[in-house]
Amino acid sequence: MAVLAVGTTLLVGRARTPCVGHPWGVTATASSRGPALSETPLPPLDGTAKPWPGTHEVLGGVRLHVRRTPGPGGVRVVYVHGLGGSSTNWTDLAALLAPFAGGVALDLPGFGFSEPREGFDFSLAAHAAVVADALGDLADGPVHLVGNSMGGAIALLVAARRPELVRTLTLISPAMPDLRPHPGRLSDPRMALAYLPLVGGRIRRQLAAMGARERARQVIALCYADPGAFPEHRLEELTEEHGARASLAWAGPAMGRTTFGILRAWLARGPASLWNVAPLVRAPSLVVWGEQDRVISVRRAVRTARSLPDARLLVLPRTGHVAQMEQPVTVAQAVLGMWEGVDAGTW
Template identity: 45%
Template sequence: MKRATLWPDHLLPEADLPPPWPGREVRFGGSALYVRDTPATSAGAKPALYVHGLGGSSQNWTDLAGLLADRLDGQAIDLPGFGRSEPGRRYTIPAFADLVIRWIEHSDRGPVHLFGNSLGGAIAVQVAGLRPDLVRTLTLISPALPFLDFRRSLQGRMLPVLAIPGGERLVARYLTQLAPEIMAQQVLEACVADLSRIGEQRRAEALEEIRVRYEAAHYAAAYVRTFRGLVSSFLRSYLPGPGSLWRLAASVRAPALVVGGRADRLVDVRVAPQTARVIPDSRLLMLDGVGHVAQLEVPRLVARAVVGLLAETEESGRRSDLAG
């Protein structure tokens, strides 16, 4: 593990506030998968794939993907049951990872620069560990890798719901009792340390995403079942046998960047440094005063670290070519 290298800020594209990138429904695996494309702005851009966290959507990546569009030809997917994708049959880390693997193969864009936030980070680790041929680099932002002290997460209060038969119905009832505006504010407060960094346009888009969830009858079940699958993966990681996310992380061979916010309220703040220690070729960036979604809260800073990783790996590749 080493410290992340930050690319000079003035060499990034000029700051702007793009709208969410165009999206489309793709019939894939027997259901509709929603995919947003961030078109590359330069020739030679490499393929990238962005995977969101629990309760999030592909829209969470708009700012970061825009800042990287001169280097990366990006796609962001809505996982089954979230955003605008249809519900899935299984909501486990292996099931989501299998979908990501099949999507990379189906889109014929691999290997990709793979990004994951929170739940998406756990999925990305599984993909990189199982299919190194599909991953050029790995960027993990507040990855939800296993930790057992749920007092360190606001989502710990969800644990009793997992033990209640019909917990999905309780969550659905709770959601219907909250106005979308209140729910959007609660989501932002849980995920973002400094709300002044989130402008009115992004707040309005977050509200619209909440409205989409309210209209989806499957959303509460998808959320609870995914959370149950995530907790199950945490427990398995500390037991003997296959399926440990920590053992998969140790097998990752792609160059990796791990970003953590020291004001993260959803994932134990000790997880990001531990992840960077476990992944062999890793770089760590810990951010003071930043929460769970650094790519939304401080996208330029995250972009600088990503470009630092890309530049480093490109230089390493050139040296290998010369040596060969």
């Protein structure tokens, strides 16, 4: 693998050049081939557009809340959000890709407005099984699968275990194992104490009593490289969503149990390790990372792309953990470039 700088965007693609010298273990070379940014015109981005309408549907035998994006050829792209996120995380990217692919953004069980079924264990494997079963109902053939953070790890599991379901794979800051014990990775540092004996109950009550707007601001402060760039109307939408979820009895436990599910996946060894799952993926893959990601370090980016048999890496400067929200146009150009390259046999 090698790296190619295009403007201020770092593109990393497969090449025979040795990977040494770069802070992330790659070397600059003009012969590198990174992911092509599509030159196909995208629709103008309407940053004021409301989230796509949401409905509840039974997919794969599970009732999920989803947001559909109209587009050609039926459902061809499926979006999977991260921990604490929801289908609204894909509003802008889905709009930009709508002329090229109809889409579905899922609320995973316990998140957004998808109530988890009784007995759901909130492991990454369980979430991946729900997504895989849903894909079977969403399309007659393989889809373009896009995941962010936890959703990226889930999409990775789906692509590895159910290759017939996935045409291409896009991972945006996927939650690959990153066990750095740093409170700055939490939207609220008190969360690190929330499940400790004696003090945990009090901390959880304090967090539960926090206002919806403050919770929304904390999430954006953690996930955005420049929180001030988050539009005020989007903050209002996120505040409204957080307020609505506060009344759902299952929302808090789902967050806590899924967090532990991620930690268990990160501690797994042998075939269950995400690093050992990645080489099983056969779909052409695009890995996108924000250079200023505080949640999952960009230092995981090159290893992630190397682990996938047919992957290229796009690293975006001045970008944090949710590149599809911070840099939707560039991400859309990269995703569309991959689709075009795969269709043309040039990826």
